[in-house]
Amino acid sequence: MTQLRTRFPELQEGVPLAPLTTMKIGGDARYFLTVTKREDLVDALRIAREEQIPVFFLGGGSNVLISSQGFAGLVIKNEMRAMRVEGNRIIAESGVILASVIKAAKDNGLVGLAPLHGVPGTFGAAVRGNCGVPQCETGDFVVSAVLLDKNLAYKTVDREYFGYSYRHSHLKESGEIVVEATIELLPGGDPKQIQEEMMIMLKSRKAKQPWGKSGGSFFKNPTREYSAGFLVDQVGGKGMRVGDALVSEMHANFFQNAGHATSEEMQSLASLIKQRVKEQFNIALEEEVEFIEARPSAKGHYRGAGGLVATDHGAVEYGGGYNFLEGVRFPPQCAVYLHGVLCWYPCRNTPSWDSIEQ
Ligand SMILES: Cc1cc2nc3c(=O)[nH]c(=O)nc-3n(C[C@H](O)[C@H](O)[C@H](O)COP(=O)(O)OP(=O)(O)OC[C@H]3O[C@@H](n4cnc5c(N)ncnc54)[C@H](O)[C@@H]3O)c2cc1C
Structure with a gap:
């Protein structure tokens, strides 16, 4: 039995992930834990690492496409939500909802964040992903942060x-x-004026973006000249559909779950669009939404960060998610997911990094 259960009696199993995402797509998490304190986060990561359980760290689920097969590991839901205002600075834990940070700024007459009003998700994910709008990006305001590195050590870093x-x-x-x-942020703002600016932003968002089950912009804008939405529109993407995965008629870079879409349908739709854009514009679109595979996989098949596993025969990447397996040795066998298939390699045959890359 996993030590996770001993340390966290509240640990859940087989938790559906779809309701925890804005796309409403995703199968079950093998293990699921909500953390409200950083000590719990560290303990959960430590045990998962000792037991070689892959971990996925979930914020508001507004920028992920989780596999309909679920996640064969531990999903940690971030609900660390302490926040305080000191002068013109806001210090917030990463699980605070971004909207709450924006509201705290407004209430305290701090100027800068209003353009981000309406962006869903957590503060921590916004800081990590430099979430932004044409007027500003989260990174513009960051002064410092406390991070947890792969050795589970805290470190304080600057912008x-x-x-x-x-x-x-x-x-x-x-x-x-x-x-x-x-x-x-800039001090001395008028909360009423900031509120008005926030409402203008929300109104313009509502006018341009469809409501419903989506992950926001599906692709990154590839160049300053061409937005992803423009390109998808130009290749006839609007209204394209694979199963219940649909390109919005209102905004071509919004991929919607029009019913009971699966991750496979969403990925097929994205592939079709990418292919057309590549053919017609010779531009390779890159997903902004992160795909979370059911199982850790080899490099190139998962866009998130993976871990390097040091074996007796060189380093191989052990899948995606925050698996925190760096430095773990695997005698006498080494498990690697290649193209979603679990392969066991006796250590002497452990594939090299190069062979996995090919
Ligand atoms: C309707 C809609 C509109 C949107 N509009 C915008 C927009 O205007 N601009 C924009 O930039 N984005 C936009 N987004 C995308 C999304 O809201 C942002 O990317 C947001 O920052 C994601 O936050 P989250 O907490 O939901 O992250 P999740 O979706 O939960 O996670 C995203 C990734 O971040 C990682 N992560 C989460 N928290 C942390 C943490 N504390 N530390 C390290 N890694 C972490 C996760 O592991 C995952 O890999 C929109 C999305 C929707 C649905």
Whole structure:
């Protein structure tokens, strides 16, 4: 029996993940735990690491497409939600809903976040993914953050550490978890005026974006010249459908679950669109929404951060999610998921990184 159950009697099994995402797609989590305290997070990650259980760290589920096969590991739902305002700074734990941070800023007359009003999800995911709108990005306001690294050690980093760019930070590769972050805003704003700005943003969002089950923009904008929505529209994407996966008629970069769509249907639809855009514009669209595979898989088949497993015969990547397996040795066998298939390699035959890449 897993030690997770001993340490966390509230641990659940077979929890449906679809309701915890905005796309409403995803099978069951083998294990499921909600964390409200960072000590619990560290303990859960430590036990999962010792027992070689893959981990997926879930925020508000608004930027993920979870496999309809579920997740064969531990899903940790982030509900660490302490927040305080100090002068023109807001210090919030990563599980605080972004909307609550925006509201706290408004209530305290702190200017800057209003354009982000209406973006769902948690503060931590916004800090990690540099969530943004044309007017600003989350990274613009970050001063520092407390992260949890793969050795389960806390580290305090400044803004530079993130290496922010469009919808990206270095954390997407490192797999570090944002535990808490501090943002700095302009003081002296009028809460009423900020509220008005927020309402304008929401109105414009409602006018341009469809409501319903989606993950927001499906693809990243590939260039300044062409938005992903424009390209999808140009290749006749609007209204395209695979099963219940549908490209919105209102906004071509919104892929909707029009009923009971599966992750496979959503991925097939995305592949078709990508192929058309590649053929007609020679542009390779890249997903903004992250696909979470049911099982850890080899590099290239999962977009999230994976772990490097040091074996006697070189390093191989052990799948996606925050599996925190770095440094773990696998005598006498090594398990690797290749194309979703679990392969056991005797250590002497452990494939090299290069052979997995091919
Ligand atoms: C209707 C709609 C509109 C949207 N509009 C916008 C928009 O205007 N701009 C924009 O940028 N995005 C937009 N999004 C996308 C989404 O809201 C953001 O990407 C958001 O930041 C995701 O937060 P989340 O908590 O839901 O993350 P999740 O979907 O739960 O997780 C996303 C990824 O972040 C990782 N993660 C979550 N929390 C942490 C943490 N604390 N530390 C490290 N990794 C973490 C997860 O493991 C996962 O890999 C929209 C989505 C929807 C559904």
